Amino acid sequence: xxxxxxxxxPDWTREEIAALFELPLPDLMLRALKVREAKWPEGRIxxxxxxxxxxxxxxxxxxxxSQSAHFKTGLAxxxxxxxxxxxxxxxxxxxxxxxxxxxxxxxxSLKDRDLPKVCEMISAVKAEGLETCVTLGMLEEGQAEKLKxxxxxxxxxxLDTSREYxxxxxxxxxxxxxxxxxDRARKAGVSLCCGGILGMGESRADRVGLIHELSMITPHPExxxxxxxxxxxxxxxxxxxxxxxxxxARAIAVARIVMPASWVRLSAGRENMTEEGQALCLAxxxxxxxxxxxxxxxxxxxxxxDEQLLDTLGLEWGPRSDKPVxxx
Ligand code: SAM
Ligand code: DTB
Ligand code: SF4
Numbered sequence: 001x002x003x004x005x006x007x008x009x010p011d012w013t014r015e016e017i018a019a020l021f022e023l024p025l026p027d028l029m030l031r032a033l034k035v036r037e038a039k040w041p042e043g044r045i046x047x048x049x050x051x052x053x054x055x056x057x058x059x060x061x062x063x064x065x066s067q068s069a070h071f072k073t074g075l076a077x078x079x080x081x082x083x084x085x086x087x088x089x090x091x092x093x094x095x096x097x098x099x100x101x102x103x104x105x106x107x108x109s110l111k112d113r114d115l116p117k118v119c120e121m122i123s124a125v126k127a128e129g130l131e132t133c134v135t136l137g138m139l140e141e142g143q144a145e146k147l148k149x150x151x152x153x154x155x156x157x158x159l160d161t162s163r164e165y166x167x168x169x170x171x172x173x174x175x176x177x178x179x180x181x182x183d184r185a186r187k188a189g190v191s192l193c194c195g196g197i198l199g200m201g202e203s204r205a206d207r208v209g210l211i212h213e214l215s216m217i218t219p220h221p222e223x224x225x226x227x228x229x230x231x232x233x234x235x236x237x238x239x240x241x242x243x244x245x246x247x248x249a250r251a252i253a254v255a256r257i258v259m260p261a262s263w264v265r266l267s268a269g270r271e272n273m274t275e276e277g278q279a280l281c282l283a284x285x286x287x288x289x290x291x292x293x294x295x296x297x298x299x300x301x302x303x304x305x306d307e308q309l310l311d312t313l314g315l316e317w318g319p320r321s322d323k324p325v326x327x328x
Pocket of ligand 1: 104105108136197231
């Protein structure tokens with residue numbers, strides 16, 4: 001199949017996406033691998049590294065999150081970090097081979113009073129030769145432009161699940177609020193990193209709904225982040241039935257097919273997965289992971305474990321220049 005035959009489409013229907021999920025696993029994987037062959041012939045794995053620049057005490061009630069002030073999770077809240085400390089972490093990430101550095105804050109929305117410091121962080125990280133990403137909650141008009149001017153490449157803002165299931169996960173904001181912020185980032189020329197979480201008690205139909213919503217963002221988010229729930233004791237979703245590796249791999253393969261030119265990241269949850277489970281997800285078309293021993297507040301595999309994983313699979317890390325093949 002040529003790259004041109006696999007142009008991103010904004011008009012996927014829920015039925016088409018549901019039908020992909022229903023395919024026998026090898027057939028689904030084959031479809032995903034054809035996309036990979038046409039669009040990502042180098043087949044390398046991109047490394048992003050996270051840092052929580054402002055931890056805990058969040059006024060939102062996302063039922064999966066260690067950082068919500070609504071739940072007793074035992075996490076200590078802290079203030080916005082200093083720029084120098086963030087820069088030191090970014091340098092360390094670069095030395096570890098990461099090419100994107102994502103700074104996360106446990107905020108409902110970005111306050112103008114914090115903007116100058118966050119912009120300083122972005123500029124300092126960018127000057128190190130890293131791609132920059134931030135996830136700061138909702139954005140007001142005009143804020144995304146300031147972040148962009150500071151050197152922001154990506155804004156992460158997840159839809160998390162289907163529109164129908166969203167109210168079961170979070171009550172303090174709406175799906176439309178999320179989409180509005182995504183629009184604001186896009187309008188300012190910032191690339192989008194957007195995805196969701198699997199294993200929150202949602203149904204297959206909700207997973208279909210999430211990917212359908214992502215596919216209707218035009219153009220598709222440049223990065224699609226697929227998280228497996230990291231269960232947090234004390235949160236409403238802390239005792240959810242874990243997603244199986246096969247279902248996670250299916251969702252990744254479907255995302256790879258539906259959003260062929262997007263980076264698809266096997267995101268949170270790898271710490272609780274076997275090497276075989278991760279292998280299945282990478283073979284299904286994921287071409288990015290979070291590296292570093294910590295995500296935001298929870299553990300992630302150590303660097304040597306990831307080296308071992310890639311070695312076992314015969315995969316290589318991707319340089320920043322790796323880009324999808326553009327359609328003729
Ligand atoms: N407060 C901002 C927001 O919610 O947009 C940014 C930080 S928030 C922690 C970033 C994303 O991390 C969430 O949208 C969610 O998809 C993901 N996340 C948070 N806790 C998680 C968990 N326990 N397991 C998996 N993903 C999680
Ligand atoms: C995303 O989709 N996953 C990352 C990033 N975007 C910000 C966050 C994962 C958080 C996992 C739980 C924690 O470490 O607190
Ligand atoms: Fe706050 Fe983000 Fe956690 Fe929701 S996911 S509680 S908005 S930090």
